[in-house]
Amino acid sequence: MPKQKSGAPALNPKNDIYSIPIDAFFKSAFSVDCVIFGYHEGELKVLLIQRGVEPYENFWALPGDLVYPHEDLDVSAYRVLKDLTSIEDVKMQQVHTFGQVDRHPLGRVITIGYMALVELSDLNPHPSNWAKQTKWHSLKKIPKLAFDHKSILDASLNRLKILLQEEPIWVKVIPEKFTITQFQLVFETILERKFDKGNFRKKIQKAKFLKKLSEMEQNVRHRPSLLYKFDKKLYDKYKEMGFDFDF
């Protein structure tokens, strides 16, 4: 670490502005915490781990850990998630950074929250490294969480609801070929609202990037539904024009 002086000011305005050695600032750490929302057939859950180390040993927590000194934040989020839950290839987005001074008992650690939405049955999380357990928890009954993870979870849930209407994060939770009813259920579950079937259908049909196939649903005990497919290329066009479901 270079022995340079800080650009940071002293707390006391009378202090020489160069009076704090820069080393004093380089004593912090940061972590990433991953909020993985798992959707499956009308239920929304979140992936938690049981911690196997202090602090908060045995508490349920978001999968999260310290970022390596030479690791980019985004990369770290993937690495940490894999380290603890063995799951990979989940695209996460940054949500918010939490920096209360006392949020971590071992020192100054701020944490950057990341989130993603996935189809629960696509993943097979199992604990590794210091995680004792992994478990999908229903959002309706979340246990007491370690650190300030409840706040991170809340903020991420808010973001999820907004994102669902602005970006096609729902592609991850619907089959490649899906019915409009399946699609509607995703929105109803996550936004915690009911929609009129007919009106929802009309709205979807205006979204030209959801293309009607000529195939039908199979093995249902009622009139089968036509299947639809998401067309990424067409979506990109519409997105440029500022598309938004806006429910």
Next chain:
Amino acid sequence: MPKQKSGAPALNPKNDIYSIPIDAFFKSAFSVDCVIFGYHEGELKVLLIQRGVEPYENFWALPGDLVYPHEDLDVSAYRVLKDLTSIEDVKMQQVHTFGQVDRHPLGRVITIGYMALVELSDLNPHPSNWAKQTKWHSLKKIPKLAFDHKSILDASLNRLKILLQEEPIWVKVIPEKFTITQFQLVFETILERKFDKGNFRKKIQKAKFLKKLSEMEQNVRHRPSLLYKFDKKLYDKYKEMGFDFDF
């Protein structure tokens, strides 16, 4: 704290966190960077400082500095802004955290971006501490900025446009008693779009928390406009119902 091993921790996935002394993680720092958008009569600017210290000495930059070890992030943003530009009492919001490994030449420093919108003429920034100059820069011609500040600025401008339609951050840039035309100009400037006068007016009038006064504009060389006032209490009611200008 445990003793430190030499060298940086390996990214080798076979290493678990126990093989790296925790000290190795507590060698980072974080900073806050403030994006202060200043609006005045149809112009949008951003407050920059000229740096008086290395790194990037003499470069223009966002007002920003390292966070003290025992300082909350939000508090730090206010403190840093005041330290460098002498301005106070500006409500800022967190935007995004930037954490590229090599973004800071002195070591691992991630930065949390904050932003605010203010009436430019309400503030009187002047440089203090290690800031050589402060200056409002038009968004149309931004000089080369220090660090990754251009990215921070871009992200904040995006956020500003969204926020303008969702939250009454515009109260800071309109007089207590304002005309609809003044109000419209704020939106046109920041969103970089023109609106039809009549239609804009109708939209505003649906927002019940903008109350028509019985006073008139003075000293204009044309038909004077009625003045309006923002009613915070009424706003809070509508906000609960999910109000959004949605231009």
Next chain:
DNA sequence: TAGACTAATTGTCCATTGTACAAAATCTAA
């Protein structure tokens, strides 16, 4: 095989909103 059942799909009505554009009103300045 007919009718019951279930859910998909289509259609209708009506109030609200968005948009383009025009007309009228009200002040100042000369």
Next chain:
DNA sequence: TTAGATTTTGTACAATGGACAATTAGTCTA
């Protein structure tokens, strides 16, 4: 008194949103 400038109101029509009903096309069961 009139021109100029800008506010304010109005109008017409298309698009949208939401409540709700009718029709359709399958399976299931008697």
